[in-house]
Amino acid sequence: MFDSKLSRRDFLKTSASAAATLAATQVGPFAGAAHAARDKELNILCWEGYNSAQVLDPFRSSKSATVKAESLTNDPTMINRLRAGEINVWDLINVNNPWARKIMLPEKLIKPLDRAKFEPYFAKMMPQFKPPYKWAMDDSGKDLLGMAQRFGPYSFVVNTDKISRKTAEDQGWDLFNDPKLAGRFGILESDDWNVFGICCIAGFDPYQPHTPEQVAKFEETAKRILKNKKVVGDIATMNQAMISGEIDCHLTGGTYSASPARADGHLNLRGVTPNKGPLAGGKGGIAWIEITSVVNNPHGSPLAEQFLEYVQAPEVAHTVAFAEGTFNPVAQMGNPECFKLFTKDQLEAIQWDSLEEEMARSVEYDIVPDYDKLLDIWNAAKKS
Amino acid sequence: MIEKTSVLAQPGRRAALPIMVLLALGFVAPLLAVVGFSFMPARTFGLWHEPTLENYETIFSDNTYVSLFWSLGLASATVVLLALICYPVAYGLVRVFGRWSTVLTLLFTIPLVVSENIRLYGWVLFFIKGGVLPGTLRTLFGVEMGDFLFTPAAVLFGMVYVYLPFMLFPMTLGIAMVPNQMREAARDLGATRWQVFREVELPLSTPGLMIGSLLTFVLAVGAIAEAKVLGGQRIIPITHDIEIAFTYAQNWPLGAALAVLLMLVVSVLVLIVLRRFDLDQILGKR
Amino acid sequence: MTGTSEPILRLKNVRKAFGNLAAVDDINLSIGEGEFFTIVGPSGSGKTTLIRMLAGMERPTSGDILLRDKRINDTPANERPTCMVFQSLALFPHRTVGQNIEFALKIRNVDPATRAKRARELMQQLHLPADYYSKNVTLCSGGERQRVALARALAFDPQILFFDEPLSAIDYKLRKTLEKELKDIHRETGKTFVYITHSLEEAMVMSDRIGVMRRGKLIQVGSPNEIYSTPRSRFVSEFMGDVNVIPVESNGAGSVRSQTLGASFKVPPAAIESKAQCLVVRPEFLRFLNSPSDAQNSLKGVLYNEYALGSRIQYQVRVGEKVFLVEKLRQQPFKGKLDDEVLIGWDPENSILVADE
Numbered sequence A: 001m002f003d004s005k006l007s008r009r010d011f012l013k014t015s016a017s018a019a020a021t022l023a024a025t026q027v028g029p030f031a032g033a034a035h036a037a038r039d040k041e042l043n044i045l046c047w048e049g050y051n052s053a054q055v056l057d058p059f060r061s062s063k064s065a066t067v068k069a070e071s072l073t074n075d076p077t078m079i080n081r082l083r084a085g086e087i088n089v090w091d092l093i094n095v096n097n098p099w100a101r102k103i104m105l106p107e108k109l110i111k112p113l114d115r116a117k118f119e120p121y122f123a124k125m126m127p128q129f130k131p132p133y134k135w136a137m138d139d140s141g142k143d144l145l146g147m148a149q150r151f152g153p154y155s156f157v158v159n160t161d162k163i164s165r166k167t168a169e170d171q172g173w174d175l176f177n178d179p180k181l182a183g184r185f186g187i188l189e190s191d192d193w194n195v196f197g198i199c200c201i202a203g204f205d206p207y208q209p210h211t212p213e214q215v216a217k218f219e220e221t222a223k224r225i226l227k228n229k230k231v232v233g234d235i236a237t238m239n240q241a242m243i244s245g246e247i248d249c250h251l252t253g254g255t256y257s258a259s260p261a262r263a264d265g266h267l268n269l270r271g272v273t274p275n276k277g278p279l280a281g282g283k284g285g286i287a288w289i290e291i292t293s294v295v296n297n298p299h300g301s302p303l304a305e306q307f308l309e310y311v312q313a314p315e316v317a318h319t320v321a322f323a324e325g326t327f328n329p330v331a332q333m334g335n336p337e338c339f340k341l342f343t344k345d346q347l348e349a350i351q352w353d354s355l356e357e358e359m360a361r362s363v364e365y366d367i368v369p370d371y372d373k374l375l376d377i378w379n380a381a382k383k384s
Numbered sequence B: 001m002i003e004k005t006s007v008l009a010q011p012g013r014r015a016a017l018p019i020m021v022l023l024a025l026g027f028v029a030p031l032l033a034v035v036g037f038s039f040m041p042a043r044t045f046g047l048w049h050e051p052t053l054e055n056y057e058t059i060f061s062d063n064t065y066v067s068l069f070w071s072l073g074l075a076s077a078t079v080v081l082l083a084l085i086c087y088p089v090a091y092g093l094v095r096v097f098g099r100w101s102t103v104l105t106l107l108f109t110i111p112l113v114v115s116e117n118i119r120l121y122g123w124v125l126f127f128i129k130g131g132v133l134p135g136t137l138r139t140l141f142g143v144e145m146g147d148f149l150f151t152p153a154a155v156l157f158g159m160v161y162v163y164l165p166f167m168l169f170p171m172t173l174g175i176a177m178v179p180n181q182m183r184e185a186a187r188d189l190g191a192t193r194w195q196v197f198r199e200v201e202l203p204l205s206t207p208g209l210m211i212g213s214l215l216t217f218v219l220a221v222g223a224i225a226e227a228k229v230l231g232g233q234r235i236i237p238i239t240h241d242i243e244i245a246f247t248y249a250q251n252w253p254l255g256a257a258l259a260v261l262l263m264l265v266v267s268v269l270v271l272i273v274l275r276r277f278d279l280d281q282i283l284g285k286r
Numbered sequence C: 001m002t003g004t005s006e007p008i009l010r011l012k013n014v015r016k017a018f019g020n021l022a023a024v025d026d027i028n029l030s031i032g033e034g035e036f037f038t039i040v041g042p043s044g045s046g047k048t049t050l051i052r053m054l055a056g057m058e059r060p061t062s063g064d065i066l067l068r069d070k071r072i073n074d075t076p077a078n079e080r081p082t083c084m085v086f087q088s089l090a091l092f093p094h095r096t097v098g099q100n101i102e103f104a105l106k107i108r109n110v111d112p113a114t115r116a117k118r119a120r121e122l123m124q125q126l127h128l129p130a131d132y133y134s135k136n137v138t139l140c141s142g143g144e145r146q147r148v149a150l151a152r153a154l155a156f157d158p159q160i161l162f163f164d165e166p167l168s169a170i171d172y173k174l175r176k177t178l179e180k181e182l183k184d185i186h187r188e189t190g191k192t193f194v195y196i197t198h199s200l201e202e203a204m205v206m207s208d209r210i211g212v213m214r215r216g217k218l219i220q221v222g223s224p225n226e227i228y229s230t231p232r233s234r235f236v237s238e239f240m241g242d243v244n245v246i247p248v249e250s251n252g253a254g255s256v257r258s259q260t261l262g263a264s265f266k267v268p269p270a271a272i273e274s275k276a277q278c279l280v281v282r283p284e285f286l287r288f289l290n291s292p293s294d295a296q297n298s299l300k301g302v303l304y305n306e307y308a309l310g311s312r313i314q315y316q317v318r319v320g321e322k323v324f325l326v327e328k329l330r331q332q333p334f335k336g337k338l339d340d341e342v343l344i345g346w347d348p349e350n351s352i353l354v355a356d357e
């Protein structure tokens, strides 16, 4: 039952870390502690997958190191942890593409990698990651800020027994404006992605500054979508509800969320990327690419870079792709050595057949200029 | 002779000092941090900004009352339902098993070793379309079950289910603690079974009822998983609001203010109840 | 009072078994209207079980209980015109003194004003201060609570009142006062009282008749005087206080012989029964002699010890292995010294022959 106290526990944890932060900035216990050599320890802040034993254990034993990884499912949370002083704690941070170059580098939360050492890895990745890869570089194009690995299209998921892939791709986000769908769709809880999705349903690009009319439209759409939804929940809930027939499709999802169900044989659950939409260039889909960067920790561990190299190895990359939780394509599949490790079922689970075209129809995850405002509207709408 | 001694002069107090410090650090410090954060400007991450009331203003101008209403409403409904369900159960247990009944109710706590989320997902599989219940209803009786999962009723069901042991145990204890001679004396004085219940057993077992109600209320106000899992977030309790503020919204001060508000509301309610029903009085001061 | 009044309660072969144990075993008894009947007996002898059957809290395994000739075995407690004062008193802790007393009236839907009036009358009768009416009953002293319990039972206006050792937890002085008050209440109300006690003194002071229980059986019933002066068994005689018991055999006409003491004693001829195997002499009937001819029965012994018992002094005299008890009034103490040789003796009419059981 103690799980239910999630909020309270998180809350205490957060406040405790806040208190620690406070202490850190004033007294600096981390500074004191950190003088101890950190060449046998590594702390990773990441999305789930990198924190799995499958990925970490071989590294731990080969380096006889203590590796701690904490997984969160939200980029801003991780970045705010660094901002709040945990820059002294973490060595690696794994978040979606825009944060490294647009936020973390300007705020000096991360530091550049040795370009000569790491750029060659990009050459072996899938074609779209050919160096210099935009999201891994700083604005000037001089510094390499992180390594790419997992990625995927992420728009919405349908049950193709109920809504054909073609209908879904043709209708795109407008599907959710159809009153006939009321009570038959779910919302995968993931607030930043939910904000993107509502913008797309409302018919405008989330990544451009918004006019007051657009904000009003956002609010109206948010309320309507929330009113018509059947359920809001996590990945497991969405997949369960889709499989059982409680819902026919769900908002904000893709390979990342549908792959566990597909791996279980439910191939009728499919991430869909619209043919067209309100995004830049008339595109209809959004895709994410994770960039893992070295935190600008004053006492950073030398293991950080070694870990980045470690996960480039074909076997490890394959393990990362199918680590516990969700399953995802990895950039290293461009290397035949890596690709051959994937079975037919695994390729089916991550929708390999349509991956290239879906990525082509998607814009890449970006930062919403008025995110806070839209998020407040979204959260308020959830309550009413 | 009365000696003036410093607070720490007594060995007992000195021995208790580490525990007090631990308590202060582990319990009071985070609490103070929360209170402190609630006065910080929105979306900041430190305690060194100039204090402000803006978070509280936001709460009161916002529709926070909706989630507060859901939390308090669901918690109250849970308590009422649990009281109605558990009293007869506890009464029957005590009647049938006597002294062993309290031990028996501890068996109800065994499911607590399984994570609440897992148990709730179990209920999702039970109620979901084609799941255990609707499936059985359809194949056996040809009845289509109306929507239940992902409704407020499902949330209430989940809360009643999760908090049942916390009501049942104190209640059984309360009823088991009514001396049998009280019943006999009342009956001997002419009371029918119903009158014995109304005049003696019910009032004498109210401490159990009260403790169970307070316990379940405080726990139920803090419930979050039921609304998320069984309710499909059809409703957002205040705890979920707090979680959102601390995670997705990254607005710690707002979350802290919400938490402080919740603590205040719950404390005031509990104090009112405790004042209204003086436990000592019911139990009989000795 | 016994023989004259009509029996209000009759027990016929009443038996109560808990598993293999017969807690109450085949009891026959009549209790008269208005009688103060006391049941005494050692712990576990079945007193409580018996009285609980009479009050309707326990059902007899077999036999009949008749209240004014009506069989009440199956009448539940709340429908019997009887009321019990428990050893624990069982006062309702969530009620005031007044509410406790009025309980039975409230159950009968008597209107509040009448109820309060009756409660106040009873409080006055039982010497409870009037302002206790709204006092929390758990804050009352032991004696006060005793009175509240009695008032509560009296308010019910029962035809029979049962008491299960109500005074056992009360100190001596207060117990004496309450015993007297209880006896007064018995007189004033004229109700039938059935009273359980461990204390012989209590039984002697208050009862019209006493029943002695042993192992579930009622082994002797009689007035306090009968029980005291003509116990039917060694058990009853010993239960009624310190006595001198000498195992004896019949010697024929008016004489018994003790093997252990190697002596014969004269007894009233009528007292000899075939199975009478114990000679009982109460300590107050033994006296110190100057010469053996001063009494018809005499023994030589050594003064071993002496105890002051309030108004009397008890002397222990050793005769061989056996210790005899001799009691004298405090005003007329025996002048002997410890370890002196002494002569003790008694008259045949003061000896009782009882069965050795």
Ligand SMILES: Nc1ncnc2c1ncn2[C@@H]1O[C@H](COP(=O)(O)OP(=O)(O)OP(=O)(O)O)[C@@H](O)[C@H]1O
Binding pocket: C018, C021, C023, C041, C042, C043, C044, C045, C046, C047, C048, C049, C050
């Ligand atoms: N409910 C019961 N179940 C089993 N045995 C019982 C029960 N009630 C009484 N007994 C047994 O019956 C016997 C008589 O008990 P009872 O309480 O009547 O004795 P008592 O004379 O009142 O003793 P005391 O003077 O100690 O109160 C005891 O051996 C007791 O253990």
Ligand SMILES: [Mg+2]
Binding pocket: C047, C048, C049, C164
């Ligand atoms: Mg008894």
